[in-house]
Amino acid sequence: MFVLLLILLLTPNIGYALQCITNCSLGAYLFSQKFNIPDGKCQQRVSKSVCSILMTFDYHTNLYYVTFSSLIESVDYFIISSLPYLSYSINYQCSKQTDCVLQYGTNRIDEMVGRAYNARDIYGQLAPIIGNSLKNTSIQCYNMKNEIVICSSDEICSIDFDQLENRIISRDCKQSYGPRVYVYDREDRVKLEVECNRNLCNTNEVISQIKIVLKNNGLTDANGRRIADGNKQTISSLLMTFSLFFIIFYHL
Template sequence: MFDRVYNPQIIYGEIAPIIENPSRNGTIQCYNTRNATITCGSKEFCNLDYDQRENKFRSRGCKQNIEPRVHVYDGRSYSSFEIGCNRDLCNNDETLSKIKTILINYGLIDDNGRRIAQGNIKMVSLLLMLSALIFNILYSL
């Protein structure tokens, strides 16, 4: 995330109300992979792992001993968007969409949920410039 100016506290301030319930006391309701409501214990959190390449949930349900968080991974063969939250029914499409929108607005991911790498932007710009130069040279001959 180099060459970008952003304030993590501001981003956290927008995401926290979506995934955190500081007054939680006891069990919470979450969705499982079949979109059915399940009850998570007092030490469990709702969790979802979304496969960004296949556009489907990889897993969804309860997880123990995690804190509310957002994790984006974008590799060559695997891309995921994982959310852990402690609000009732927070591991759903709406939560995923809201968090993606926040990260898109700050330029941290693109519309597909993939990380925006500054190197890729520069590489594409260079490729376009070279293509235009080659076209102009060939066209002028």
């Protein structure tokens, strides 16, 4: 009887294919515009167990974009650079019901456009840490052996930092268009990438300074993380499903 009850509880989640909107890109929308799908758009649907939506918010232009797909993983990431430029993207998946991503996306868009991120001000706080407007020659950087190396004239320093394991993944010279900060955050991986054109700027100290700026501006929390709750709920639902399967087979 116990096994039968569990099977009935699981059936709606594992036996029903969602009709997901797919292959549809919308925007640009002004931050002042409510999100809606225009008549005749996004008509293509595909049967999948998980639906996906990508939302990109460009705070340097106050425009946002929305893409529906069946291939996107759940992850948040944003890039800050010297134009100034601040682009924040949210990839979200759900498997609760048809159009669950549409419901989530509508609410999430309202939240994100309400965030008063000022790309110029935020980069202004990062510039003394990662930027050097007078650079016109080669600079020195650290490599993974903690050695000082001289970069070529078209390279700057880079450092990739794993925030879950609190360790440097890589650091060296790198060809780049200019200083930037990139944060990538999903459930099992959180990475902070920095490219900077000051001498010996690819250090743990610089990582710590950047994390303070991001936290003070509400881009990350105290642990350097920013993931929508819904992403975690989707993963938790999958874990629950696998756990229930285990219980069923254990009692057979």
